[in-house]
Amino acid sequence: MSNFMAQWVYSPVVKDHFMNPRNTWSEEEHFEADGVGEVGSLACGDQMQVLIKVENDRVADLRWLTYGCASAIASTSMMSELAIGMTLEEAYFLSPERITEALGGLPEHKFHCSVLGDKALRAAIDDYLKKNGKPNPWQSQVAKVICECKQVTDIQVEELVKSKEATTLEELEKLTGYGTVCGKCKPQMALLFDQLQHLYHV
Amino acid sequence: MEQTIIYLDNNATTPLHEDVIAAMNRANELYGNASSMHAMGREAMEAIEESRQAVRDLIDAPEGSIVFTSGASEANNTVFNLFRERIDLGSKRNRIVTTTIEHPSIIEMVAHLRELGYTIDLCPVDHTGRVVMEEMEKLMGDDVALVSVMLGNNEIGTIQPVKEIALLAHHHGAYVHTDATQAIGKIPVSMEELGVDYLSLSAHKFYGPKGIGVLAIRKGVPFAPFFHGGHQEGGKRAGTYNNTAIVGMGVAARIAREELEEESARLWKLREMLREGIEASIPNVVVNGSRDYCLPGTLDVSFPRAEGESILLYLDLEGIMVSTGSACASGSLEPSYVLLASGVDIELAHGSIRFSFGRYNTEDEVHYVLEKLPPIIKRLREMSIR
Ligand code: FES
Numbered sequence: 342m343s344n345f346m347a348q349w350v351y352s353p354v355v356k357d358h359f360m361n362p363r364n365t366w367s368e369e370e371h372f373e374a375d376g377v378g379e380v381g382s383l384a385c386g387d388q389m390q391v392l393i394k395v396e397n398d399r400v401a402d403l404r405w406l407t408y409g410c411a412s413a414i415a416s417t418s419m420m421s422e423l424a425i426g427m428t429l430e431e432a433y434f435l436s437p438e439r440i441t442e443a444l445g446g447l448p449e450h451k452f453h454c455s456v457l458g459d460k461a462l463r464a465a466i467d468d469y470l471k472k473n474g475k476p477n478p479w480q481s482q483v484a485k486v487i488c489e490c491k492q493v494t495d496i497q498v499e500e501l502v503k504s505k506e507a508t509t510l511e512e513l514e515k516l517t518g519y520g521t522v523c524g525k526c527k528p529q530m531a532l533l534f535d536q537l538q539h540l541y542h543v
Numbered sequence: 544m545e546q547t548i549i550y551l552d553n554n555a556t557t558p559l560h561e562d563v564i565a566a567m568n569r570a571n572e573l574y575g576n577a578s579s580m581h582a583m584g585r586e587a588m589e590a591i592e593e594s595r596q597a598v599r600d601l602i603d604a605p606e607g608s609i610v611f612t613s614g615a616s617e618a619n620n621t622v623f624n625l626f627r628e629r630i631d632l633g634s635k636r637n638r639i640v641t642t643t644i645e646h647p648s649i650i651e652m653v654a655h656l657r658e659l660g661y662t663i664d665l666c667p668v669d670h671t672g673r674v675v676m677e678e679m680e681k682l683m684g685d686d687v688a689l690v691s692v693m694l695g696n697n698e699i700g701t702i703q704p705v706k707e708i709a710l711l712a713h714h715h716g717a718y719v720h721t722d723a724t725q726a727i728g729k730i731p732v733s734m735e736e737l738g739v740d741y742l743s744l745s746a747h748k749f750y751g752p753k754g755i756g757v758l759a760i761r762k763g764v765p766f767a768p769f770f771h772g773g774h775q776e777g778g779k780r781a782g783t784y785n786n787t788a789i790v791g792m793g794v795a796a797r798i799a800r801e802e803l804e805e806e807s808a809r810l811w812k813l814r815e816m817l818r819e820g821i822e823a824s825i826p827n828v829v830v831n832g833s834r835d836y837c838l839p840g841t842l843d844v845s846f847p848r849a850e851g852e853s854i855l856l857y858l859d860l861e862g863i864m865v866s867t868g869s870a871c872a873s874g875s876l877e878p879s880y881v882l883l884a885s886g887v888d889i890e891l892a893h894g895s896i897r898f899s900f901g902r903y904n905t906e907d908e909v910h911y912v913l914e915k916l917p918p919i920i921k922r923l924r925e926m927s928i929r
Contacts, residue, residue: 365926383890386850386870390928408927410852522877523889
């Protein structure tokens with residue numbers, strides 16, 4: 342348990358988006374998505390789904406669902422407002438910083454764990470491109486989150502393996518905390534680690 | 544329009560009782576240093592001794608056992624520190640046993656001591672948060688110095704079989720401490736009956752002031768002060784007496800004792816009203832903790848597919864104050880260790896809300912909560928991933 346009063350350090354914009362989230366998905370609407378992306382997990386405490394409609398290589402419309410805290414709800418809501426109308430490329434590189442800025446800031450510790458909207462959006466675009474047999478020129482340019490709970494990305498792991506800071510999975514765990522919350526990322530991390538070891542040191 | 548405020552976070556802290564406020568206002572005049580020999584000092588000391596007696600009566604503690612501290616955290620730390628000192632001095636009893644669901648002032652002390660190399664075992668609890676006695680038995684031995692088990696849990700309200708544990712531990716020659724902070728004023732607490740050697744409590748959990756508490760120490764058991772530097776409390780705890788707070792605690796203790804039976808029944812009734820109401824109006828909820836061994840005013844509920852911090856903040860907007868075991872609210876990623884230790888699923892832990900009642904809550908307030916809560920859960924679930 343902890344003290345929550347101190348946490349109402351949310352900006353008025355965050356509060357507004359939390360109380361009146363925009364563009365949430367609802368059954369009755371029969372939203373027909375061209376791409377669907379999902380990130381996070383219930384075990385991590387934040388899970389998010391983004392559905393997009395694409396027209397002329399733009400995000401024509403967007404709906405989302407989330408299980409998460411106030412800042413997860415508010416940041417996804419804000420993401421939806423920013424993303425609608427963007428070209429797919431713009432949307433792909435919509436950063437968490439940009440979302441946070443538009444919200445008028447988030448408490449420091451909220452930034453890392455709860456701003457997942459951009460990642461879900463990216464996953465939705467990936468899905469759209471894949472479904473339509475289109476090339477995905479951007480995927481290799483962005484870091485992929487392997488451990489959602491601790492927000493450990495493939496790029497981060499690559500650096501640690503390359504520099505030999507992490508020579509075993511145990512060391513990697515110590516350095517990044519991956520796998521210490523829900524644990525679901527362990528197999529994937531082990532695989533990635535093996536591949537990288539192979540790539541750099543064998 | 545006046546904003547409704549429904550305070551259901553009494554396990555976190557309680558408001559001051561009006562009689563406590565009045566007594567403390569008067570006690571502010573008692574500026575004499577209670578350790579001084581002159582009239583002003585004696586007057587302050589008299590008030591302090593009166594409070595000491597009131598606390599002693601409240602917990603049915605042996606003569607000469609009450610030592611004032613800044614609260615239960617200090618009292619808990621004092622006990623662990625004193626056994627650490629004994630271990631340092633070469634005691635053959637060099638192991639401490641406690642549980643996985645203690646208050647952070649013990650859990651974090653344990654982590655710290657372990658880092659320094661001390662051996663501390665944590666007894667697991669069952670799915671209701673109760674100590675598993677067979678496991679406790681397995682942890683006993685002639686190398687155990689101290690067994691520390693809280694009486695009532697702050698988060699899920701589970702009451703521990705402290706009396707049985709004390710018997711068992713004493714049988715193996717270990718000393719026994721209980722953190723009774725949450726139980727005071729809610730269930731009868733008798734140090735004699737429990738048979739423990741050390742007991743911690745804090746005034747602000749029973750309508751007394753913050754920053755004052757007690758460590759009760761049975762005569763003849765080991766002791767070493769945590770604070771050095773004065774002869775107050777027979778050398779057991781240095782520091783000038785906080786006259787006002789001690790007087791406030793004394794009054795709170797007297798009221799808690801006088802009204803215990805009635806208050807306990809009232810809290811349980813409110814708790815059950817809310818529990819039944821929630822179960823009747825919201826599908827798919829899980830009540831955490833123990834049905835049979837529960838502090839009367841505590842209700843901890845998990846709402847699958849609705850996240851705790853969001854529930855808390857939506858309730859806050861309606862003027863209802865609760866707390867949550869959700870990780871998000873604490874700024875960490877791990878949800879409540881108490882729930883996880885009780886084998887509660889991690890997802891359920893994220894969606895847990897603690898309602899804790901106190902003397903100023905009413906049935907009308909329960910109705911108000913039952914009106915506001917279901918739509919909040921429904922709304923969050925609609926927004927949540929299926
Ligand atoms: S994804 Fe949960 S621990 Fe890595």
